[in-house]
Amino acid sequence: MKLGILISALLSSSFVAANPIFRRAKSETSASVSVSATSSASLNYTQTATIHDPASTTDGVWSVTQGRFGAVFKPKVMIINMFTKEETLWIKNLDLMFNISVPMLSPEYPYVHSNGNFSVMSVTTGEGEINAATTISALAMSPLFDFTETYFLISGIAGGSPDMVTIGSVTYAKYAVQVGLAYEVDSREIPSDWKYGFVNFNTDENNEYPLTIYGSEIFELNESLMRRAMHVASNVTLNNGTAGNVAIREKYNSTAPAFDSPKLVACDTATSDVYWTGNLMAQAMGDFVSTISNGTAKYCSTQQEDNATLEAMLRAAKHGILDFNRIVVTRSISDFDSPPPSLNATSFFFDTYQGGSSAAVQNLYIAGLPFVKDILHNWETLYRENQFMPKNYIGDYFETLGGVRNFGLSTE
Ligand SMILES: *[C@@H]1O[C@H](CO)[C@@H](O)[C@H](O)[C@H]1NC(C)=O
Ligand SMILES: *[C@@H]1O[C@H](CO)[C@@H](O)[C@H](O)[C@H]1NC(C)=O
Ligand SMILES: *[C@@H]1O[C@H](CO)[C@@H](O)[C@H](O)[C@H]1NC(C)=O
Ligand SMILES: *[C@@H]1O[C@H](CO)[C@@H](O)[C@H](O)[C@H]1NC(C)=O
Ligand SMILES: *[C@@H]1O[C@H](CO)[C@@H](O)[C@H](O)[C@H]1NC(C)=O
Ligand SMILES: *[C@@H]1O[C@H](CO)[C@@H](O)[C@H](O)[C@H]1NC(C)=O
Ligand SMILES: *[C@@H]1O[C@H](CO)[C@@H](O)[C@H](O)[C@H]1NC(C)=O
Ligand SMILES: *[C@@H]1O[C@H](CO)[C@@H](O)[C@H](O)[C@H]1NC(C)=O
Ligand SMILES: *[C@@H]1O[C@H](CO)[C@@H](O)[C@H](O)[C@H]1NC(C)=O
Ligand SMILES: *[C@H]1O[C@H](CO)[C@@H](O)[C@H](O)[C@H]1NC(C)=O
Numbered sequence: 583m584k585l586g587i588l589i590s591a592l593l594s595s596s597f598v599a600a601n602p603i604f605r606r607a608k609s610e611t612s613a614s615v616s617v618s619a620t621s622s623a624s625l626n627y628t629q630t631a632t633i634h635d636p637a638s639t640t641d642g643v644w645s646v647t648q649g650r651f652g653a654v655f656k657p658k659v660m661i662i663n664m665f666t667k668e669e670t671l672w673i674k675n676l677d678l679m680f681n682i683s684v685p686m687l688s689p690e691y692p693y694v695h696s697n698g699n700f701s702v703m704s705v706t707t708g709e710g711e712i713n714a715a716t717t718i719s720a721l722a723m724s725p726l727f728d729f730t731e732t733y734f735l736i737s738g739i740a741g742g743s744p745d746m747v748t749i750g751s752v753t754y755a756k757y758a759v760q761v762g763l764a765y766e767v768d769s770r771e772i773p774s775d776w777k778y779g780f781v782n783f784n785t786d787e788n789n790e791y792p793l794t795i796y797g798s799e800i801f802e803l804n805e806s807l808m809r810r811a812m813h814v815a816s817n818v819t820l821n822n823g824t825a826g827n828v829a830i831r832e833k834y835n836s837t838a839p840a841f842d843s844p845k846l847v848a849c850d851t852a853t854s855d856v857y858w859t860g861n862l863m864a865q866a867m868g869d870f871v872s873t874i875s876n877g878t879a880k881y882c883s884t885q886q887e888d889n890a891t892l893e894a895m896l897r898a899a900k901h902g903i904l905d906f907n908r909i910v911v912t913r914s915i916s917d918f919d920s921p922p923p924s925l926n927a928t929s930f931f932f933d934t935y936q937g938g939s940s941a942a943v944q945n946l947y948i949a950g951l952p953f954v955k956d957i958l959h960n961w962e963t964l965y966r967e968n969q970f971m972p973k974n975y976i977g978d979y980f981e982t983l984g985g986v987r988n989f990g991l992s993t994e
Contacts, residue, residue: 731966736911737912741885743918752945764870791990802976807908808848823844824940857884867884868880907970907976916943918936
């Protein structure tokens with residue numbers, strides 16, 4: 583009740599304060615407005631926004647860089663899950679007991695969950711690229727939140743490549759690649775010299791660099807921050823999985839990481855709404871990831887959301903709504919994306935129970951918790967001002983956030 587009153591009070595004050603910005607005379611070069619909000623719940627900070635004069639830009643477009651006028655919440659950490667199994671441990675163990683209703687989140691997952699002092703929150707997107715992009719866009723645009731200093735931990739389970747990971751492994755991505763953006767011919771109708779039915783946009787053979795780009799094909803993330811997240815988790819004891827998981831691992835070559843116990847692994851992730859399985863699909867998708875990144879990225883996890891989530895975050899980052907430097911993608915492995923030598927793709931996928939999601943969700947939490955604690959404990963010294971600034975390029979194919987990408991075709 584108290585909170586409800588507080589929110590409506592702050593929202594109306596932010597509306598009033600925000601209005602003058604849009605009435606600034608054209609001749610002024612820039613304007614900024616500060617709104618400070620104070621409440622009994624220790625929310626006390628100031629936001630500024632700047633509207634840039636069209637005369638100082640070449641295209642005459644009014645562009646607005648904004649934080650959040652009168653936002654009610656300014657979380658330090660936002661955990662992003664995709665479905666119930668992934669959110670449960672976070673919500674229960676971190677006591678994220680306040681449900682905050684946010685318009686346009688998934689009907690299945692309508693709330694942001696918060697701890698008592700609003701420093702740690704989680705949101706669940708729903709599965710698949712459309713749910714992820716819509717939920718994160720809605721969240722980024724919600725007037726309730728100021729995400730300008732928030733760290734985002736994408737925390738989900740995924741398929742895994744037997745040559746890099748095993749059931750229960752926790753992976754940390756530098757690159758996220760959307761592999762579904764391609765032409766596809768059913769492989770029963772392909773020429774005899776093709777390896778699979780996928781052909782990149784505006785090309786006519788397997789695995790050439792796509793000549794048409796949609797923009798969400800590849801994202802590069804802050805490697806310094808990813809290394810920190812891995813470092814603080816380096817002493818955790820991961821759940822080894824069930825006897826059934828061990829038996830599945832033993833079907834793989836004894837020299838393959840699939841055979842081994844789970845570890846933390848730095849390796850890239852591939853996004854596709856299509857949940858593929860089998861060696862040929864793994865080869866086709868692996869080729870795309872390699873080609874689009876000019877040989878830099880190699881996927882080890884397969885999932886259905888991350889590039890969609892990152893696309894929404896990138897657009898928000900472009901306008902100062904959140905900081906693209908403060909994103910870590912962790913994916914733990916619940917199943918293999920290609921079969922062991924003794925089984926074919928369909929008999930492995932449909933007839934063999936892999937059963938790794940329990941170990942995978944536990945390990946997401948086990949490995950993610952030290953990073954969340956690190957952010958809270960070292961907020962003033964390391965995180966408020968990000969001390970893990972990237973040394974690598976970050977952003978998308980279009981260089982939306984500036985900098986020069988190390989993949990893609992050269993720009994004229
Ligand atoms: C809020 O910030 C103002 C300005 O810095 C300060 O004077 C005030 O004491 C703060 N209030 C609380 C509750 O921290
Ligand atoms: C709050 O969200 C949690 C997690 O999704 C859910 O289990 C719980 O039922 C919700 N509480 C209310 C009052 O809706
Ligand atoms: C907020 O809660 C978290 C744990 O839920 C705790 O670590 C942190 O110290 C609290 N912060 C403040 C300012 O009370
Ligand atoms: C891991 O454990 C070792 C040995 O106890 C310790 O020296 C090291 O600081 C720990 N690392 C982290 C990140 O906690
Ligand atoms: C942990 O998993 C590895 C790999 O499957 C297996 O070799 C090992 O025996 C397991 N350890 C225990 C204690 O179950
Ligand atoms: C296992 O992998 C090694 C090294 O990659 C390879 O030489 C060997 O032939 C493989 N064994 C089987 C049974 O596939
Ligand atoms: C896959 O293996 C199963 C079990 O051995 C067999 O019944 C099935 O025909 C095989 N499918 C293909 C496409 O080879
Ligand atoms: C990566 O994040 C760190 C810490 O936030 C930041 O200092 C660094 O500038 C970021 N890197 C890039 C390329 O933005
Ligand atoms: C990436 O590879 C393509 C061809 O596959 C090449 O045309 C392009 O110059 C390369 N980009 C960079 C940044 O090396
Ligand atoms: C998808 O996102 C991942 C990071 O999770 C990034 O490495 C990859 O390049 C992205 N791919 C596409 C196609 O957007």
